[in-house]
Each structure stands twice: as structure tokens, then as C-alpha cells.
Amino acid sequence: MATYAVGDIQGCYRQLRKLLEKVGFDPCKDKLWCAGDMVNRGPDSLETLRYLKSLGDAAICVLGNHDLHLLELAAGGEPYRRDTLQQVIEAPDCAELIDWLRHQPLLHHSERLGWCMVHAGLHPDWTLKKAKKRAAAIELELQGEGWREFCRQLHHVKFPIKEPARHDPTRLLFAAAVLTRTRYCTRDGYFNWDVRTGESSNKKDKPWYNHAALAWAGDCSVVYGHWAAKGLVKNQPHVLGLDTGCVWGAKLTLAKLKKGGEMKIVAQVS
Template identity: 45%
Template sequence: MTDYAIGDIQGCYDRLRDVLAKVDFSPSRDRLWVAGDLINRGPSSLETLRYIEGLGNAAVVVLGNHDLHLLALALGGHSPKKKDTLHDILEAPDHDRLIQWLRQQSLMVRDDARNLVMAHAGLPHIWSLDQAEARAREVEAVIRGDQAREYFSQMYGNQPERWCDTLTGMDRWRVITNYFTRMRFIAQDGSLELATKESADNAPAGYAPWFTYSRPDNVRVIFGHWAALEGHTGHERFIGLDTGCVWGGALTLMNLDSGELIHCDCS
């Protein structure tokens, strides 16, 4: 069995199948770790979601901001954005099953045997690994439970911008969600700057890429979300797999055992 991790697919189903074919991926033998943003902006969100859901236990998935956006449309009363490509999912006959499956996915997965974590946007330096896992489980329980509609109706927003242990309710859940699914630039005190999407060299004053801060552990982190990095973090332990397929870049697959990177051109 081989485990592979893949960056943001964003509905690029044909390219997904192309890159998996390069390694002769078989769900009866292998597993696919998906670093979030399975869907949206690309041409085939429904086909992508059905395929990943159909992998069953051969898929290890974390939620990205676009995946949460679909749930916000389905459960939170929000309207689609102009560039969304989610209408096929929302109108599909198996819509309810796909939505319920997506709600069961994680914000963070942890593999202690590999000393590895996967989260869509990364892991903030202000949290230990145990703290991060506990906060991920907290919001996952909300998404899966009776408070899901309340959560998704109020999920959007940049406030609070910084974690505080005394936060409660929606403020607490929103900032946890933003760390796991929207973070790029962060300040030493944990304050998030969520407007800037450019490369790591273009940090706003007082902020830096989240992966440049020291951590008390040596965990490796797989993440997506930041296409402008083109996969380059400058740190071997921080593995960026979003290489901008939906923007004409590439779809990147990583062999978790050997570290080999396999690319599929999306231009």
C-alpha cells in the first residue's frame, strides 16, 4: 500500500485522474490524502466530489475553504458567488448524500507514525499539536451536529483576528476555522491577515508566512490553499501542495513514503 497526498483539486477532475494514472493509483491498494478544496472554480466539481467520496476508506480528506463554502450554501442560507462552479452539486440527485459525507470530513488529520499533519491552510505556531487537534475536533463536532446551520449561517468573517482562550460560541469557531482553512500571513501574536494572497515575499508589515515561525515540535505539515507559493516554502517540513491547477499551473501528488512529487500540467 502506498499513501499519496494531493493539493487543491478544485473540480479539475480530468487532471486528477491523469495524475493518479501516472502512479497507477488503486483504491484497493493505495490511499489518497486530499489537502482540501476538492471543489469549486474548476469545470467538474460534481465528478470530483463523487470520485473522492466513492474512494471510501481509501480517501483521507481535510476540509478547505471552498468545501466549507459549499456547505454554507447548502446549510447556511448563503447565495452562490459569481465565480462558483457548484450548481451541479447543489442540483444533483445525490446532493444530500454528498453533503452529509462532506460534513463528516476533518479540519486536521494527524499521523503520529509518520510525524505528519495535514490541514488545508496549515498549522499556526501559537498552538501545540495537541491544542490544534483539540480545536479541530471541536469545530468538526459543530459541523456534524445540530448547530451546523447556525455555524454555517455565521461562518464568514475576519473577526476575531486572533485566538484567545476565553472566546466562546461563534467567535471561537470562526477563528479556529480561519486558522485551518484561510491562513497565509500571521503575526507573532497569532493575529491573522486574511486579505493578502500573494507570494511569501509580499508579507504585509508586521506579518509573515505562517510556516516561518518556530514550533516546539518537529512535526511535518502538508497543506494546500496557497497557490502563489507554487509549492515552495523553503522548509522541508512544511509541504505545500497547492500548485494552482485551476489557474493553469499543475496538480501535484506526493508519495508520502518516498517524498517523490508527481505533477500533471493543467495549462
């Protein structure tokens, strides 16, 4: 049995199938970890969702910011200019796909492998236990009757830059942003939501995984996506970044995850 991880698919269904064919992926015995952003910007979000859903327990997919945006649209939110999600919204099986999507996790951890998966990143002060707790609280909202209202709050919201107090109503929104939008933050937990490409002008900002003291680092290694500008990140301790920009004309990357936080890049397709 092999465990593979893939970065941001973003509707690049043809490349996904080609990638899995390269390694002889067998859903009867192998696992596929998808690091979020399964949909949007690419041409085949509908077929991508249908395929991943059809894999059943063989696919473990964490939600990314574009996946949450699809849930926002299904909840009555407004589209962005470059969205390619209308095919999903108009599909006859849209309701089934949305129901499947909102029951996917924000964080997945394999104790056996020593790997954790999120879409974007983790807070420097979160242990793995705390990160799981934050993710579970969001999942509870997404899977509950009030999921539409919660998703609409995510649309064009100004996320807090530091974790709010326990009973602050924006605390869950902050946690959702950390897990699905993080790039730069300071060691003392101030997050920069504005920089998407290039370097931050704040000297205290570093990539979320690049601070000297990280509470989660002793608990696991983290595989993530989201940051196409960084490309393949495999030379940093504790992390593996797999967003290699397929939707922007670059590549889709597949890694084989091994025990003890070890991994191997096994295939790439354009």
C-alpha cells in the first residue's frame, strides 16, 4: 500500500489522471492525499470533484480556500472574476458534490506515517493537538445546519491578523484563514494576508514554516499546497510544499509519503 500526496489540482483533471497513471495508482490498496484547492481556475472542476468523490476512502482531501469559495457560492455568495465554478453549480449532481465537499476535513494526520496535511499552513504557536481542535471546530460548522451562513461570512471578510480571544465570534474565521490562506506570519503570531507573490516588506514576516520555534514541529511533518509562487518546497525541515502551479501552466506534482516524515517525489506532469 502506498500513500501519495498531490498539490493544488484546481480543476486540472486531465493532469491528475495522467499523474496517477504514471505511478499505477490503485484505489483498492493505495491512498491519495489532496492538499486542498481541488477546484477553480482550471477547466474541469466538475470532473475533478466527481472523480475524487468516486474514490471513496482511497482519497483524503483537505479543504483549501478555493474549495471553501465553492461552498460560499453554493450558499448564495458572489463569484470572483476569474472563477470557473459555474459548471459545478449547474451540474445535476451539484447538491451531492457540495454535501461531500463540506464533509471533508481541514486537517488530516496519520500517526502511522508521522505526516499531517493542511492546505496552507499552521500557526507557530499551535501544537498538532491545538491545530486539530481548531480544524474540528470549523468542520463542525461546515457540516451543521448553519453551514451556509458560516460560508457566507468567509466571502470578502477582513480576517483578523492575530488569533482572537476564545469567545470572539471571529475566532473561527481566523482559524479558517490560517489553515487555508497562510503564507507569511511573524513568530509572535501576526499574519500577513495581503502578500500573495513576492516577498513581504515586513522584516518580521517569514514563511509560516520558517520560524526558529514552531510548536507543531515536534509532532509531525506537514504537507501543504497553496503557495504556487514558492513552487516545490522540499528542502525545509518539517514541511513539503506541493503547489507547483499546474493551473498556471507549470506542473502537477505527486509525492510518496513514507514513515517518519520521509518522502519521495515520484511524478510530475504538465
